[in-house]
Amino acid sequence: MDDLLVVKxxxxxxxxxxxxxxxxxxxxxxxxxxxxGPNGAGKTTLFNLISGLLASDRGTIKLEGxxxxxxxxxxxxxxxxxxxxxxxxxxxxxxxxxVMVPIFAHYKTSKEAKEKAFEILEMVRxxxxxxxxxxxxxxxxxxxIEVARALATKPKLLLLDEVLAGLNPSEVAENLPLIRQVRDxxxxxxxxxxxxxxxxxxxxxxxxxxxxxxxxxxxxxxVTSDQCVITAYLGEEAxxx
Amino acid sequence: MRTNKLIIATAILMLGLLVVPVFFTSTFxxxxxxxxxxxxxxxxxxxIPAFGGKFSLGHAAFFGLGGYTAAILYxxxxxxxxxxxxAGTFVAMLGGVILSFPLVRLKGPFFTLASIAxxxxxxxxxxxxxxxxxxxxxxxIPFKPGWLNLTFTSGMPFYYxxxxxxxxVILLSWWIRSSSLGYHLRAAAADEDAAKALGxxxxxxxxxxxxxxxxxxxxxxxxxxxYNYVLEPGSGFSMDRFSLQPAMNGIIGGMGTIWxxxxxxxxxxxxxxxxxxYLGTIQQGLNFVVYGLMLIAVVNFVPGGIVSLxxxxxxxxxxxxxxxxxx
Numbered sequence: 370m371d372d373l374l375v376v377k378x379x380x381x382x383x384x385x386x387x388x389x390x391x392x393x394x395x396x397x398x399x400x401x402x403x404x405x406g407p408n409g410a411g412k413t414t415l416f417n418l419i420s421g422l423l424a425s426d427r428g429t430i431k432l433e434g435x436x437x438x439x440x441x442x443x444x445x446x447x448x449x450x451x452x453x454x455x456x457x458x459x460x461x462x463x464x465x466x467x468v469m470v471p472i473f474a475h476y477k478t479s480k481e482a483k484e485k486a487f488e489i490l491e492m493v494r495x496x497x498x499x500x501x502x503x504x505x506x507x508x509x510x511x512x513x514i515e516v517a518r519a520l521a522t523k524p525k526l527l528l529l530d531e532v533l534a535g536l537n538p539s540e541v542a543e544n545l546p547l548i549r550q551v552r553d554x555x556x557x558x559x560x561x562x563x564x565x566x567x568x569x570x571x572x573x574x575x576x577x578x579x580x581x582x583x584x585x586x587x588x589x590x591x592v593t594s595d596q597c598v599i600t601a602y603l604g605e606e607a608x609x610x
Numbered sequence: 611m612r613t614n615k616l617i618i619a620t621a622i623l624m625l626g627l628l629v630v631p632v633f634f635t636s637t638f639x640x641x642x643x644x645x646x647x648x649x650x651x652x653x654x655x656x657x658i659p660a661f662g663g664k665f666s667l668g669h670a671a672f673f674g675l676g677g678y679t680a681a682i683l684y685x686x687x688x689x690x691x692x693x694x695x696x697a698g699t700f701v702a703m704l705g706g707v708i709l710s711f712p713l714v715r716l717k718g719p720f721f722t723l724a725s726i727a728x729x730x731x732x733x734x735x736x737x738x739x740x741x742x743x744x745x746x747x748x749x750x751i752p753f754k755p756g757w758l759n760l761t762f763t764s765g766m767p768f769y770y771x772x773x774x775x776x777x778x779v780i781l782l783s784w785w786i787r788s789s790s791l792g793y794h795l796r797a798a799a800a801d802e803d804a805a806k807a808l809g810x811x812x813x814x815x816x817x818x819x820x821x822x823x824x825x826x827x828x829x830x831x832x833x834x835x836x837y838n839y840v841l842e843p844g845s846g847f848s849m850d851r852f853s854l855q856p857a858m859n860g861i862i863g864g865m866g867t868i869w870x871x872x873x874x875x876x877x878x879x880x881x882x883x884x885x886x887x888y889l890g891t892i893q894q895g896l897n898f899v900v901y902g903l904m905l906i907a908v909v910n911f912v913p914g915g916i917v918s919l920x921x922x923x924x925x926x927x928x929x930x931x932x933x934x935x936x937x
Contacts, residue, residue, distance in 0.1 A: 420807050421806070421807075422803050422806065422807065441806075441811070442806035442807055442809075443806055443809050443810055443811045443812075446806075446807060446808060446809030447809050451807075451808075452807050454801075454803070454804055454807075458800065458801045458804060459800075460796060460797045460800040460801065460804075460805075461796070461799075461800050462793075462796060466793065469793060470793045470794065470796075470797045470805070470808060470810070471808035471809050471810070473790035473793055473794065479788065479789075482790075518804075518808060519807075519808070521808075522808055522809045
């Protein structure tokens with residue numbers, strides 16, 4: 370399997386705090402890679418660095434061999450990095466229009482954009498709600514708008530930031546298969562999640578971050594039995610990491 | 611059915627507006643209508659950056675740049691006002707290029723402050739650059755009536771010019787709002803980071819929005835100067851008439867929408883003139899007290915502007931339509 374994204378020695382400091390320090394990993398094409406870690410571990414900061422909303426201090430981010438680190442966010446999006454946000458804030462327009470916004474980059478006319486947006490809404494099963502305002506939708510549905518919007522940029526790599534957080538079990542069961550379905554459509558996924566069951570169920574590999582550093586990487590089973598990971602989560606005295 | 615009714619209503623309204631000068635020959639009423647048209651155009655042009663959430667209090671800069679450019683070209687160089695229109699629009703857009711530096715770098719109130727400073731600096735330049743602008747004395751457009759000089763003996767031609775201008779700017783802003791630029795601006799207004807992550811060059815969108823807005827405002831400035839004959843720094847770059855007033859019309863009508871600026875200008879322009887005439891003569895500045903109270907009331911009780919009060923009415927129609935379609 371070849372690597373879609375290769376991150377090397379990525380570092381970001383906020384003042385004296387190392388939010389992300391010397392993080393290196395690769396995302397293989399076509400996989401679902403999970404990213405876990407306690408609060409404040411630097412997961413979302415890492416997403417911001419990859420998507421370009423934050424400039425990194427050091428390190429390289431390569432997508433298919435091309436360096437991203439110096440590029441503005443909109444260029445990275447055009448190159449194939451899509452993302453969702455932890456706090457869903459849909460634009461103040463209908464569901465369909467929300468998905469049309471990024472599509473305008475690829476299609477110039479409203480009509481084409483509308484057709485394409487509708488296809489994506491069908492995929493995330495929001496097509497019946499296309500004309501509604503997002504404020505009238507449930508959280509689970511609004512999270513699906515986020516995913517639809519990100520998909521509309523035709524990403525190669527999709528960064529999902531807690532798309533399941535705050536949902537009740539039946540909503541999780543409804544949204545979870547969507548992640549797999551997106552992957553099966555040819556999009557590589559890197560996702561942050563706090564719901565361990567869901568994470569373990571669908572990810573092939575898992576990265577674990579703590580205090581800005583990457584402390585483990587492996588299959589879900591390997592990671593959950595890793596002593597450093599247990600320490601990071603439970604705060605036990607570890608023999609050695 | 612409904613669209614038919616709407617078309618008929620619009621047609622009647624347009625016909626009514628077309629014949630106003632025939633029935634009302636009073637210069638005051640014609641002047642009032644003309645002023646309302648100018649303010650509709652001005653507010654709709656001001657509103658374009660507001661699609662992207664950018665709140666300018668410096669549009670007098672573009673208005674004055676346009677007006678001064680055309681007036682100087684006409685009075686000092688004898689160049690036709692029709693060429694002056696292009697020149698004024700162009701110079702106002704150059705002003706827009708300068709203001710775009712803070713536009714794409716500063717957020718929220720900081721851009722607004724920069725825009726105020728920009729307009730005030732230009733006003734000071736107009737006062738001090740006497741060889742070009744005649745300083746505080748100002749420039750008078752000589753009274754040589756005729757279409758070639760854009761100067762008229764009656765108020766009627768400018769009534770139609772201003773009306774055409776208002777309609778053109780409304781249509782343009784509607785077109786911009788429903789184009790990709792409009793969607794990108796509205797996305798940036800709602801969540802700049804999300805818009806960027808979705809592949810939108812938000813800086814470019816804000817810049818293009820300001821280009822449209824500044825150019826249109828400059829053009830309006832050119833026409834207004836020829837309507838008004840007199841141009842001096844205090845009126846051309848007037849903070850309260852051309853920076854605050856459009857912004858206020860926008861807030862009261864509904865900023866970032868198509869009809870908000872129209873409604874705001876229709877309500878506030880006659881009210882402003884009325885208040886200035888009646889209250890301003892009792893105690894100078896008393897009219898602004900009423901303005902201030904109105905602004906506070908609207909922002910507090912109807913944050914979306916008057917247009918948002920009409921929204922439930924539109925929604926009702928829409929949901930009625932869709933439920934009919936479901937059956």
